[in-house]
Amino acid sequence: QLTLVESGGGLVQPGGSLRLSCVASGFTVDSRAIGWFRQAPGKEREGVSCLDGSGGGTKYIDSVKGRFAISRDNTKKTMYLQMNNLKPEDTGLYFCATTWQLFGLCVLRTDNFNYWGQGTQVTVSS
Numbered sequence: 001q002l003t004l005v006e007s008g009g010g011l012v013q014p015g016g017s018l019r020l021s022c023v024a025s026g027f028t029v030d031s032r033a034i035g036w037f038r039q040a041p042g043k044e045r046e047g048v049s050c051l052d053g054s055g056g057g058t059k060y061i062d063s064v065k066g067r068f069a070i071s072r073d074n075t076k077k078t079m080y081l082q083m084n085n086l087k088p089e090d091t092g093l094y095f096c097a098t099t100w101q102l103f104g105l106c107v108l109r110t111d112n113f114n115y116w117g118q119g120t121q122v123t124v125s126s
Contacts, residue, residue: 002026002115004096009120012086016124020081022096022117030074033104035113036081038092038122045095047108049081053099059106063089086124093119 008020020036035050049060049070058070069082079096097113104112 004098004115004117006094006096006117006120009094009122011123011125013126014087014124016086017082017084018086018122020083020094020096020120020122022079022081024077024079024098027115028074028077029072029079029098030077031102032098033101033106033112034070034072034079035097035106035108036070036079037095037097037110038090039095039119040092043092045110047110048094050106050108051079052106053101053103057106059108061108083122086122088124090122091124092122094122095119 003025004022006022031053033053036048037045038048039045051058051070067085071080096117098115100114
């Protein structure tokens with residue numbers, strides 16, 4: 001069974017930091033494009049960041065550039081999203097995702113990804 005399981009969400013004050021983790025089971029993510037998405041209540045799921053299958057290309061939405069960083073630890077079959085200087089508008093359910101295709105490109109669209117985690121809640125509030 002191929003699964004992704006996120007962790008690391010929580011309640012944090014504005015300006016704080018969180019690191020989200022996503023562990024793959026049943027397959028590896030070392031040569032696959034990976035992505036992080038989020039969904040706020042009443043809004044569509046949006047792509048936050050992705051890393052291509054070769055590990056050489058990344059993308060971030062403008063609102064998180066300079067604050068978030070995506071990474072991958074192939075030995076642990078884990079992907080990460082380091083989030084710094086969090087803002088209330090970063091609140092949402094965060095999902096990790098990956099592709100069945102190897103060495104895919106980083107494309108921040110939900111239909112580019114085949115495997116999804118269940119989500120971890122991030123709430124930024126004072």
